[in-house]
Amino acid sequence: MKKLGIVGGVAWPSTIDYYRAICRLSVAHHKGKSIRGPAPVPEMTIESLNINKSFSLRGSVANDDASWEAYDGYFRDALLRLERSGAEVAIIASSTPHNRFQSITRGIRIPVISIFDAVADNCAQLGITEMLILGTAPTMDMAVFSEVLARRGICGFSPARPEERAEIAALIAELYADRGEGAAQRILGVIEISFPKKGKMRAACLACTELPLAFPEMEQNTSAQIDEVLLINTTMIHAKAAFSAALQ
Amino acid sequence: MKKLGIVGGVAWPSTIDYYRAICRLSVAHHKGKSIRGPAPVPEMTIESLNINKSFSLRGSVANDDASWEAYDGYFRDALLRLERSGAEVAIIASSTPHNRFQSITRGIRIPVISIFDAVADNCAQLGITEMLILGTAPTMDMAVFSEVLARRGICGFSPARPEERAEIAALIAELYADRGEGAAQRILGVIEISFPKKGKMRAACLACTELPLAFPEMEQNTSAQIDEVLLINTTMIHAKAAFSAALQ
Numbered sequence: 001m002k003k004l005g006i007v008g009g010v011a012w013p014s015t016i017d018y019y020r021a022i023c024r025l026s027v028a029h030h031k032g033k034s035i036r037g038p039a040p041v042p043e044m045t046i047e048s049l050n051i052n053k054s055f056s057l058r059g060s061v062a063n064d065d066a067s068w069e070a071y072d073g074y075f076r077d078a079l080l081r082l083e084r085s086g087a088e089v090a091i092i093a094s095s096t097p098h099n100r101f102q103s104i105t106r107g108i109r110i111p112v113i114s115i116f117d118a119v120a121d122n123c124a125q126l127g128i129t130e131m132l133i134l135g136t137a138p139t140m141d142m143a144v145f146s147e148v149l150a151r152r153g154i155c156g157f158s159p160a161r162p163e164e165r166a167e168i169a170a171l172i173a174e175l176y177a178d179r180g181e182g183a184a185q186r187i188l189g190v191i192e193i194s195f196p197k198k199g200k201m202r203a204a205c206l207a208c209t210e211l212p213l214a215f216p217e218m219e220q221n222t223s224a225q226i227d228e229v230l231l232i233n234t235t236m237i238h239a240k241a242a243f244s245a246a247l248q
Numbered sequence: 249m250k251k252l253g254i255v256g257g258v259a260w261p262s263t264i265d266y267y268r269a270i271c272r273l274s275v276a277h278h279k280g281k282s283i284r285g286p287a288p289v290p291e292m293t294i295e296s297l298n299i300n301k302s303f304s305l306r307g308s309v310a311n312d313d314a315s316w317e318a319y320d321g322y323f324r325d326a327l328l329r330l331e332r333s334g335a336e337v338a339i340i341a342s343s344t345p346h347n348r349f350q351s352i353t354r355g356i357r358i359p360v361i362s363i364f365d366a367v368a369d370n371c372a373q374l375g376i377t378e379m380l381i382l383g384t385a386p387t388m389d390m391a392v393f394s395e396v397l398a399r400r401g402i403c404g405f406s407p408a409r410p411e412e413r414a415e416i417a418a419l420i421a422e423l424y425a426d427r428g429e430g431a432a433q434r435i436l437g438v439i440e441i442s443f444p445k446k447g448k449m450r451a452a453c454l455a456c457t458e459l460p461l462a463f464p465e466m467e468q469n470t471s472a473q474i475d476e477v478l479l480i481n482t483t484m485i486h487a488k489a490a491f492s493a494a495l496q
Contacts, residue, residue: 001298009289009291009292011286012267012268012271012289013271015267016264016267016268019260019263019264019267019296020260020264023260023261024426027425027426035300036304037299037300037303037304038259038299038300038303038421038424038425039299039300039425040298040299040300040301041257041260041296041298041299041300042298043257043295043296043297043298044257044294044295044296045293045294045295045296045329045333046292046293046294046296047291047292047293047333048267048289048291048292048293048294049291050249050288050289050290050291051285051286051287051288051289052283052285052286052287052288052289053288055285055286056284056285081293081332081333081334084329084332084333085293085295085329085332085333086329173286176286177275177286177287178272178275
Protein backbone atom coordinates (compact mmCIF):
# COMPACT_ATOMS: atom_id res chain seq x y z
CA MET A 1 0.00 0.00 0.00
CA LYS A 2 1.12 3.55 -0.69
CA LYS A 3 2.03 5.82 2.21
CA LEU A 4 -0.69 8.39 2.90
CA GLY A 5 -0.15 11.96 4.07
CA ILE A 6 -2.85 13.79 6.04
CA VAL A 7 -2.91 17.46 6.94
CA GLY A 8 -5.05 17.37 10.08
CA GLY A 9 -5.90 19.17 13.29
CA VAL A 10 -8.41 21.51 11.65
CA ALA A 11 -10.17 20.32 13.58
CA TRP A 12 -8.78 17.40 15.57
CA PRO A 13 -12.08 15.51 16.16
CA SER A 14 -12.50 15.04 12.41
CA THR A 15 -8.83 14.07 12.03
CA ILE A 16 -9.67 11.17 14.38
CA ASP A 17 -12.66 10.30 12.16
CA TYR A 18 -10.45 10.25 9.05
CA TYR A 19 -7.69 8.20 10.65
CA ARG A 20 -10.10 5.69 12.22
CA ALA A 21 -12.00 5.35 8.92
CA ILE A 22 -8.84 4.66 6.89
CA CYS A 23 -7.58 2.13 9.47
CA ARG A 24 -10.96 0.34 9.59
CA LEU A 25 -11.17 0.28 5.78
CA SER A 26 -7.76 -1.38 5.74
CA VAL A 27 -8.72 -3.94 8.40
CA ALA A 28 -11.90 -4.73 6.42
CA HIS A 29 -9.93 -4.93 3.16
CA HIS A 30 -7.57 -7.54 4.61
CA LYS A 31 -10.26 -9.56 6.40
CA GLY A 32 -10.34 -13.21 5.42
CA LYS A 33 -6.96 -12.98 3.70
CA SER A 34 -4.33 -15.27 5.14
CA ILE A 35 -2.06 -12.80 6.90
CA ARG A 36 0.26 -13.52 9.80
CA GLY A 37 -0.09 -11.01 12.64
CA PRO A 38 -2.31 -7.94 12.99
CA ALA A 39 -4.16 -6.60 9.94
CA PRO A 40 -1.94 -4.31 7.82
CA VAL A 41 -2.71 -0.60 7.75
CA PRO A 42 -1.07 1.84 5.31
CA GLU A 43 1.79 3.86 6.70
CA MET A 44 0.67 7.44 7.24
CA THR A 45 2.14 10.75 8.24
CA ILE A 46 -0.28 13.18 9.86
CA GLU A 47 0.69 16.82 10.10
CA SER A 48 -1.69 18.10 12.75
CA LEU A 49 -1.87 21.90 12.64
CA ASN A 50 -2.92 24.30 15.39
CA ILE A 51 -6.52 25.23 14.51
CA ASN A 52 -6.27 28.47 16.47
CA LYS A 53 -3.45 29.57 14.17
CA SER A 54 -5.16 28.50 10.94
CA PHE A 55 -8.35 30.26 12.10
CA SER A 56 -6.50 33.49 12.82
CA LEU A 57 -4.76 33.37 9.42
CA ARG A 58 -8.01 33.17 7.41
CA GLY A 59 -8.33 35.77 4.68
CA SER A 60 -11.37 37.54 3.28
CA VAL A 61 -14.39 35.77 1.82
CA ALA A 62 -13.91 38.02 -1.21
CA ASN A 63 -11.10 35.51 -1.80
CA ASP A 64 -8.37 37.95 -2.76
CA ASP A 65 -5.10 36.10 -2.85
CA ALA A 66 -3.09 38.57 -0.76
CA SER A 67 -5.35 38.19 2.26
CA TRP A 68 -4.90 34.39 2.22
CA GLU A 69 -1.15 34.27 1.66
CA ALA A 70 -0.13 33.33 5.22
CA TYR A 71 -3.00 30.82 5.50
CA ASP A 72 -2.08 29.14 2.22
CA GLY A 73 1.56 28.98 3.28
CA TYR A 74 0.70 27.31 6.60
CA PHE A 75 -1.02 24.45 4.76
CA ARG A 76 1.49 24.31 1.88
CA ASP A 77 4.37 23.92 4.34
CA ALA A 78 2.53 21.02 5.99
CA LEU A 79 2.10 19.31 2.59
CA LEU A 80 5.81 19.82 1.89
CA ARG A 81 6.66 18.12 5.19
CA LEU A 82 4.39 15.19 4.26
CA GLU A 83 6.17 14.95 0.92
CA ARG A 84 9.57 14.90 2.64
CA SER A 85 8.33 12.19 5.04
CA GLY A 86 7.63 9.91 2.10
CA ALA A 87 3.88 10.32 1.64
CA GLU A 88 2.95 9.26 -1.89
CA VAL A 89 -0.54 10.73 -1.91
CA ALA A 90 -2.05 13.31 0.44
CA ILE A 91 -5.31 14.75 1.69
CA ILE A 92 -6.21 17.83 3.72
CA ALA A 93 -8.66 16.53 6.34
CA SER A 94 -10.83 19.66 6.38
CA SER A 95 -13.17 21.40 3.94
CA THR A 96 -12.28 25.04 4.60
CA PRO A 97 -8.71 24.95 3.18
CA HIS A 98 -10.13 23.49 -0.04
CA ASN A 99 -11.44 26.94 -0.86
CA ARG A 100 -7.75 27.79 -1.33
CA PHE A 101 -6.81 24.41 -2.82
CA GLN A 102 -5.10 25.67 -5.97
CA SER A 103 -2.84 28.06 -4.12
CA ILE A 104 -2.11 25.64 -1.23
CA THR A 105 -1.09 22.79 -3.54
CA ARG A 106 1.09 24.97 -5.79
CA GLY A 107 4.49 23.28 -6.19
CA ILE A 108 3.44 20.08 -4.37
CA ARG A 109 4.69 17.11 -6.39
CA ILE A 110 2.58 14.33 -4.86
CA PRO A 111 -1.12 14.07 -5.76
CA VAL A 112 -3.45 15.77 -3.26
CA ILE A 113 -7.03 14.44 -3.38
CA SER A 114 -9.52 17.31 -3.14
CA ILE A 115 -12.52 16.79 -0.86
CA PHE A 116 -14.65 18.93 -3.19
CA ASP A 117 -13.80 16.75 -6.21
CA ALA A 118 -14.37 13.51 -4.28
CA VAL A 119 -17.72 14.71 -2.91
CA ALA A 120 -18.90 16.11 -6.27
CA ASP A 121 -18.09 12.81 -8.00
CA ASN A 122 -19.96 10.90 -5.31
CA CYS A 123 -23.01 13.18 -5.50
CA ALA A 124 -23.12 12.95 -9.30
CA GLN A 125 -23.16 9.14 -8.98
CA LEU A 126 -26.10 9.45 -6.56
CA GLY A 127 -28.00 11.48 -9.18
CA ILE A 128 -28.15 14.62 -7.07
CA THR A 129 -28.91 17.76 -9.10
CA GLU A 130 -29.48 20.28 -6.30
CA MET A 131 -27.70 20.37 -2.95
CA LEU A 132 -27.60 22.56 0.13
CA ILE A 133 -24.05 23.33 1.29
CA LEU A 134 -23.49 23.59 5.04
CA GLY A 135 -20.01 24.56 6.21
CA THR A 136 -17.78 27.30 7.53
CA ALA A 137 -18.21 30.86 6.24
CA PRO A 138 -15.50 30.45 3.57
CA THR A 139 -17.11 27.26 2.24
CA MET A 140 -20.60 28.80 2.13
CA ASP A 141 -19.56 32.25 0.88
CA MET A 142 -16.77 31.56 -1.58
CA ALA A 143 -17.86 30.09 -4.92
CA VAL A 144 -15.20 27.37 -5.10
CA PHE A 145 -17.27 24.34 -4.06
CA SER A 146 -20.36 25.35 -6.04
CA GLU A 147 -18.18 25.72 -9.16
CA VAL A 148 -16.81 22.20 -8.65
CA LEU A 149 -20.38 20.92 -8.27
CA ALA A 150 -21.58 22.86 -11.33
CA ARG A 151 -19.01 21.05 -13.47
CA ARG A 152 -20.90 17.82 -12.58
CA GLY A 153 -24.28 19.43 -13.29
CA ILE A 154 -25.12 19.92 -9.62
CA CYS A 155 -26.53 23.20 -8.36
CA GLY A 156 -25.04 23.93 -4.93
CA PHE A 157 -26.44 26.66 -2.73
CA SER A 158 -26.00 27.90 0.83
CA PRO A 159 -28.61 28.97 3.41
CA ALA A 160 -30.04 32.32 2.25
CA ARG A 161 -30.72 33.88 5.65
CA PRO A 162 -28.06 35.09 8.11
CA GLU A 163 -29.87 33.31 10.99
CA GLU A 164 -29.22 29.86 9.53
CA ARG A 165 -25.65 30.75 8.56
CA ALA A 166 -24.97 31.88 12.14
CA GLU A 167 -26.56 28.69 13.48
CA ILE A 168 -24.23 26.53 11.37
CA ALA A 169 -21.17 28.50 12.54
CA ALA A 170 -22.29 28.05 16.16
CA LEU A 171 -22.84 24.32 15.63
CA ILE A 172 -19.36 23.85 14.16
CA ALA A 173 -17.80 25.62 17.17
CA GLU A 174 -19.83 23.51 19.62
CA LEU A 175 -19.01 20.22 17.90
CA TYR A 176 -15.32 21.15 17.98
CA ALA A 177 -15.60 21.79 21.71
CA ASP A 178 -17.04 18.28 22.27
CA ARG A 179 -20.47 19.76 22.98
CA GLY A 180 -23.19 19.98 20.37
CA GLU A 181 -26.15 18.52 22.22
CA GLY A 182 -29.19 18.50 19.96
CA ALA A 183 -26.89 19.31 17.04
CA ALA A 184 -28.55 16.78 14.73
CA GLN A 185 -32.02 18.30 15.16
CA ARG A 186 -30.65 21.82 14.78
CA ILE A 187 -28.92 20.90 11.50
CA LEU A 188 -32.13 19.30 10.22
CA GLY A 189 -33.97 22.50 11.21
CA VAL A 190 -31.57 24.62 9.14
CA ILE A 191 -32.08 22.28 6.18
CA GLU A 192 -35.88 22.48 6.51
CA ILE A 193 -35.86 26.29 6.39
CA SER A 194 -33.21 26.59 3.66
CA PHE A 195 -34.98 24.58 0.98
CA PRO A 196 -37.34 26.79 -0.98
CA LYS A 197 -39.45 23.92 -2.37
CA LYS A 198 -40.95 21.30 -0.09
CA GLY A 199 -42.21 17.80 -0.67
CA LYS A 200 -39.34 16.33 -2.62
CA MET A 201 -36.11 14.59 -1.72
CA ARG A 202 -33.60 17.11 -0.41
CA ALA A 203 -29.84 16.63 -0.41
CA ALA A 204 -27.66 18.45 2.09
CA CYS A 205 -23.89 18.34 2.14
CA LEU A 206 -22.19 18.39 5.56
CA ALA A 207 -19.31 20.30 4.00
CA CYS A 208 -17.40 20.98 7.17
CA THR A 209 -15.74 17.88 8.55
CA GLU A 210 -17.08 18.61 12.07
CA LEU A 211 -20.75 18.47 11.03
CA PRO A 212 -20.96 14.67 10.53
CA LEU A 213 -19.98 14.33 14.23
CA ALA A 214 -23.59 15.36 14.97
CA PHE A 215 -24.83 12.12 13.38
CA PRO A 216 -22.94 9.26 15.06
CA GLU A 217 -25.25 6.78 13.30
CA MET A 218 -23.76 7.75 9.93
CA GLU A 219 -20.14 7.65 11.13
CA GLN A 220 -19.17 4.79 8.81
CA ASN A 221 -21.42 5.82 5.90
CA THR A 222 -20.82 8.19 3.01
CA SER A 223 -24.48 9.24 3.12
CA ALA A 224 -27.62 8.60 5.15
CA GLN A 225 -31.29 9.38 4.72
CA ILE A 226 -32.82 11.05 7.76
CA ASP A 227 -36.31 12.60 7.74
CA GLU A 228 -36.53 12.80 3.91
CA VAL A 229 -33.14 14.47 3.78
CA LEU A 230 -30.16 12.80 2.11
CA LEU A 231 -27.16 13.83 4.21
CA ILE A 232 -23.75 13.69 2.55
CA ASN A 233 -20.86 12.75 4.88
CA THR A 234 -17.90 14.52 3.28
CA THR A 235 -15.42 13.11 5.84
CA MET A 236 -16.20 9.52 4.95
CA ILE A 237 -16.24 10.13 1.17
CA HIS A 238 -12.84 11.78 1.41
CA ALA A 239 -11.37 9.08 3.69
CA LYS A 240 -12.57 6.36 1.29
CA ALA A 241 -11.00 8.17 -1.66
CA ALA A 242 -7.72 8.33 0.27
CA PHE A 243 -7.73 4.62 1.10
CA SER A 244 -8.55 3.72 -2.52
CA ALA A 245 -5.57 5.80 -3.62
CA ALA A 246 -3.35 3.96 -1.12
CA LEU A 247 -4.39 0.66 -2.69
CA GLN A 248 -3.65 1.72 -6.27
CA MET B 249 3.62 25.29 22.78
CA LYS B 250 6.33 22.98 21.47
CA LYS B 251 5.63 20.79 18.46
CA LEU B 252 5.09 17.15 19.45
CA GLY B 253 6.11 14.10 17.47
CA ILE B 254 4.29 10.79 17.86
CA VAL B 255 5.31 7.43 16.46
CA GLY B 256 1.92 5.73 16.19
CA GLY B 257 -0.03 3.02 14.44
CA VAL B 258 1.16 0.25 16.78
CA ALA B 259 -1.67 -0.05 17.24
CA TRP B 260 -3.91 2.59 15.68
CA PRO B 261 -6.74 2.49 18.29
CA SER B 262 -4.34 3.60 20.99
CA THR B 263 -2.84 6.26 18.68
CA ILE B 264 -6.36 7.74 18.60
CA ASP B 265 -6.45 7.62 22.42
CA TYR B 266 -3.12 9.45 22.66
CA TYR B 267 -4.04 12.11 20.09
CA ARG B 268 -7.50 12.70 21.59
CA ALA B 269 -6.03 12.91 25.10
CA ILE B 270 -3.40 15.48 24.12
CA CYS B 271 -5.96 17.60 22.23
CA ARG B 272 -8.43 17.47 25.15
CA LEU B 273 -5.68 18.36 27.64
CA SER B 274 -4.88 21.39 25.49
CA VAL B 275 -8.54 22.45 25.23
CA ALA B 276 -8.86 22.10 29.03
CA HIS B 277 -5.60 24.00 29.58
CA HIS B 278 -6.86 26.97 27.54
CA LYS B 279 -10.38 26.96 29.00
CA GLY B 280 -11.41 30.25 30.55
CA LYS B 281 -8.49 32.10 28.97
CA SER B 282 -9.46 34.91 26.67
CA ILE B 283 -8.60 33.46 23.28
CA ARG B 284 -10.08 34.45 19.93
CA GLY B 285 -11.18 31.47 17.87
CA PRO B 286 -11.01 27.74 18.58
CA ALA B 287 -8.88 26.47 21.50
CA PRO B 288 -5.21 26.11 20.55
CA VAL B 289 -3.74 22.62 20.25
CA PRO B 290 -0.01 21.92 19.89
CA GLU B 291 1.19 21.21 16.39
CA MET B 292 1.98 17.53 16.03
CA THR B 293 3.43 15.17 13.51
CA ILE B 294 2.28 11.58 13.76
CA GLU B 295 4.26 8.89 11.97
CA SER B 296 1.77 6.03 11.85
CA LEU B 297 3.57 2.76 11.12
CA ASN B 298 2.14 -0.44 9.67
CA ILE B 299 1.62 -2.71 12.69
CA ASN B 300 1.77 -5.81 10.51
CA LYS B 301 5.31 -4.85 9.51
CA SER B 302 6.47 -3.95 13.04
CA PHE B 303 4.98 -7.24 14.31
CA SER B 304 6.79 -9.29 11.67
CA LEU B 305 10.10 -7.52 12.44
CA ARG B 306 10.04 -8.40 16.17
CA GLY B 307 13.21 -10.09 17.42
CA SER B 308 13.72 -12.67 20.13
CA VAL B 309 12.61 -12.24 23.73
CA ALA B 310 16.18 -13.17 24.66
CA ASN B 311 16.71 -9.57 23.50
CA ASP B 312 19.84 -10.13 21.43
CA ASP B 313 20.51 -6.98 19.46
CA ALA B 314 21.02 -8.64 16.08
CA SER B 315 17.52 -10.12 16.05
CA TRP B 316 15.96 -6.68 16.67
CA GLU B 317 18.03 -4.67 14.19
CA ALA B 318 15.34 -4.27 11.51
CA TYR B 319 12.65 -3.56 14.12
CA ASP B 320 14.75 -0.90 15.82
CA GLY B 321 15.53 0.70 12.47
CA TYR B 322 11.85 0.88 11.51
CA PHE B 323 11.10 2.94 14.63
CA ARG B 324 14.35 4.95 14.53
CA ASP B 325 13.61 6.05 10.95
CA ALA B 326 10.16 7.23 12.06
CA LEU B 327 11.73 9.31 14.85
CA LEU B 328 14.19 10.79 12.35
CA ARG B 329 11.26 11.84 10.11
CA LEU B 330 9.56 13.46 13.13
CA GLU B 331 12.78 15.33 13.86
CA ARG B 332 12.99 16.55 10.26
CA SER B 333 9.35 17.68 10.42
CA GLY B 334 10.16 20.01 13.28
CA ALA B 335 9.02 17.99 16.29
CA GLU B 336 10.76 19.31 19.41
CA VAL B 337 9.89 16.42 21.69
CA ALA B 338 8.65 12.95 20.77
CA ILE B 339 6.91 9.88 22.13
CA ILE B 340 6.42 6.36 20.82
CA ALA B 341 2.72 5.65 21.41
CA SER B 342 3.17 1.98 22.25
CA SER B 343 4.78 -0.01 25.07
CA THR B 344 6.40 -2.83 23.09
CA PRO B 345 9.05 -0.71 21.29
CA HIS B 346 10.15 0.63 24.68
CA ASN B 347 11.80 -2.71 25.31
CA ARG B 348 14.22 -1.57 22.58
CA PHE B 349 14.19 2.10 23.61
CA GLN B 350 17.94 2.63 23.92
CA SER B 351 18.69 1.22 20.50
CA ILE B 352 15.70 2.89 18.79
CA THR B 353 16.56 6.36 20.12
CA ARG B 354 20.28 6.10 19.29
CA GLY B 355 21.33 9.23 17.41
CA ILE B 356 17.97 10.99 17.87
CA ARG B 357 18.66 14.59 18.88
CA ILE B 358 15.24 15.57 20.24
CA PRO B 359 14.11 14.27 23.64
CA VAL B 360 11.97 11.11 23.47
CA ILE B 361 9.82 10.57 26.57
CA SER B 362 9.86 6.92 27.62
CA ILE B 363 6.53 5.38 28.63
CA PHE B 364 8.33 3.13 31.12
CA ASP B 365 9.97 6.12 32.85
CA ALA B 366 6.73 8.12 32.91
CA VAL B 367 4.75 5.19 34.31
CA ALA B 368 7.41 4.26 36.89
CA ASP B 369 7.52 7.87 38.15
CA ASN B 370 3.75 7.95 38.40
CA CYS B 371 3.58 4.62 40.26
CA ALA B 372 6.29 5.69 42.70
CA GLN B 373 4.24 8.81 43.47
CA LEU B 374 1.22 6.57 44.15
CA GLY B 375 3.28 4.60 46.68
CA ILE B 376 3.10 1.35 44.72
CA THR B 377 5.77 -1.17 45.76
CA GLU B 378 4.59 -4.25 43.86
CA MET B 379 2.89 -4.31 40.47
CA LEU B 380 1.66 -6.88 37.97
CA ILE B 381 2.76 -6.13 34.41
CA LEU B 382 0.30 -7.01 31.65
CA GLY B 383 1.45 -6.47 28.07
CA THR B 384 2.76 -8.07 24.92
CA ALA B 385 5.22 -10.96 25.14
CA PRO B 386 8.28 -8.68 24.82
CA THR B 387 7.04 -6.41 27.63
CA MET B 388 6.26 -9.34 29.94
CA ASP B 389 9.32 -11.47 29.07
CA MET B 390 12.12 -8.95 28.63
CA ALA B 391 13.46 -7.41 31.85
CA VAL B 392 13.52 -3.79 30.62
CA PHE B 393 10.37 -2.48 32.30
CA SER B 394 10.94 -4.30 35.59
CA GLU B 395 14.46 -2.81 35.74
CA VAL B 396 13.04 0.69 35.26
CA LEU B 397 10.52 -0.01 38.03
CA ALA B 398 13.20 -1.47 40.32
CA ARG B 399 15.13 1.81 40.12
CA ARG B 400 12.07 3.42 41.81
CA GLY B 401 11.84 0.65 44.41
CA ILE B 402 8.92 -1.07 42.68
CA CYS B 403 8.88 -4.83 42.17
CA GLY B 404 7.29 -5.57 38.79
CA PHE B 405 6.29 -9.10 37.83
CA SER B 406 4.37 -10.82 35.02
CA PRO B 407 1.75 -13.59 35.18
CA ALA B 408 3.55 -16.80 36.12
CA ARG B 409 1.40 -19.30 34.19
CA PRO B 410 1.32 -19.66 30.39
CA GLU B 411 -2.52 -19.72 30.46
CA GLU B 412 -2.74 -16.11 31.70
CA ARG B 413 0.03 -14.95 29.38
CA ALA B 414 -1.84 -16.47 26.44
CA GLU B 415 -5.08 -14.84 27.58
CA ILE B 416 -3.42 -11.40 27.64
CA ALA B 417 -2.00 -11.92 24.14
CA ALA B 418 -5.46 -12.95 22.90
CA LEU B 419 -7.07 -9.92 24.55
CA ILE B 420 -4.59 -7.52 22.94
CA ALA B 421 -5.33 -9.02 19.50
CA GLU B 422 -9.10 -8.79 20.07
CA LEU B 423 -8.97 -5.20 21.30
CA TYR B 424 -6.93 -4.27 18.23
CA ALA B 425 -9.58 -5.86 16.04
CA ASP B 426 -12.29 -3.68 17.62
CA ARG B 427 -13.70 -6.73 19.43
CA GLY B 428 -12.85 -7.56 23.02
CA GLU B 429 -16.27 -8.18 24.49
CA GLY B 430 -15.96 -9.05 28.15
CA ALA B 431 -12.33 -7.94 28.00
CA ALA B 432 -12.52 -6.01 31.27
CA GLN B 433 -13.73 -9.04 33.24
CA ARG B 434 -11.14 -11.27 31.57
CA ILE B 435 -8.31 -8.89 32.49
CA LEU B 436 -9.55 -8.73 36.09
CA GLY B 437 -9.63 -12.54 36.07
CA VAL B 438 -5.98 -12.70 35.00
CA ILE B 439 -5.07 -10.24 37.76
CA GLU B 440 -6.96 -12.29 40.39
CA ILE B 441 -5.06 -15.46 39.48
CA SER B 442 -1.66 -13.79 39.08
CA PHE B 443 -1.38 -12.26 42.54
CA PRO B 444 0.04 -14.81 44.97
CA LYS B 445 -1.23 -13.04 48.10
CA LYS B 446 -4.88 -12.11 48.51
CA GLY B 447 -6.67 -9.62 50.65
CA LYS B 448 -4.59 -6.51 50.05
CA MET B 449 -4.60 -3.72 47.49
CA ARG B 450 -3.25 -4.99 44.19
CA ALA B 451 -1.76 -2.78 41.47
CA ALA B 452 -1.79 -3.90 37.84
CA CYS B 453 -0.17 -2.04 35.00
CA LEU B 454 -1.97 -2.13 31.64
CA ALA B 455 1.42 -1.98 29.92
CA CYS B 456 0.23 -2.46 26.40
CA THR B 457 -1.53 0.63 25.06
CA GLU B 458 -4.45 -1.49 23.77
CA LEU B 459 -5.41 -2.86 27.22
CA PRO B 460 -6.91 0.38 28.61
CA LEU B 461 -9.43 0.23 25.71
CA ALA B 462 -11.15 -2.53 27.73
CA PHE B 463 -12.04 0.02 30.43
CA PRO B 464 -13.80 2.93 28.69
CA GLU B 465 -14.69 4.36 32.11
CA MET B 466 -11.01 5.08 32.80
CA GLU B 467 -10.32 6.58 29.35
CA GLN B 468 -9.45 10.02 30.73
CA ASN B 469 -7.80 8.81 33.94
CA THR B 470 -4.22 7.79 34.65
CA SER B 471 -5.47 5.14 37.09
CA ALA B 472 -8.72 3.70 38.39
CA GLN B 473 -9.70 1.43 41.23
CA ILE B 474 -11.90 -1.46 40.13
CA ASP B 475 -12.73 -4.42 42.41
CA GLU B 476 -9.85 -3.76 44.84
CA VAL B 477 -7.43 -3.54 41.94
CA LEU B 478 -5.61 -0.32 41.12
CA LEU B 479 -5.35 -0.27 37.32
CA ILE B 480 -2.61 1.86 35.80
CA ASN B 481 -3.51 3.45 32.43
CA THR B 482 -0.12 3.75 30.72
CA THR B 483 -1.59 5.49 27.66
CA MET B 484 -2.97 8.38 29.67
CA ILE B 485 0.15 8.76 31.85
CA HIS B 486 2.31 8.92 28.72
CA ALA B 487 -0.03 11.34 26.89
CA LYS B 488 -0.05 13.67 29.92
CA ALA B 489 3.76 13.59 30.08
CA ALA B 490 3.87 14.54 26.38
CA PHE B 491 1.46 17.46 26.81
CA SER B 492 3.42 18.72 29.84
CA ALA B 493 6.58 18.65 27.74
CA ALA B 494 4.82 20.63 25.01
CA LEU B 495 3.99 23.33 27.54
CA GLN B 496 7.54 23.66 28.90
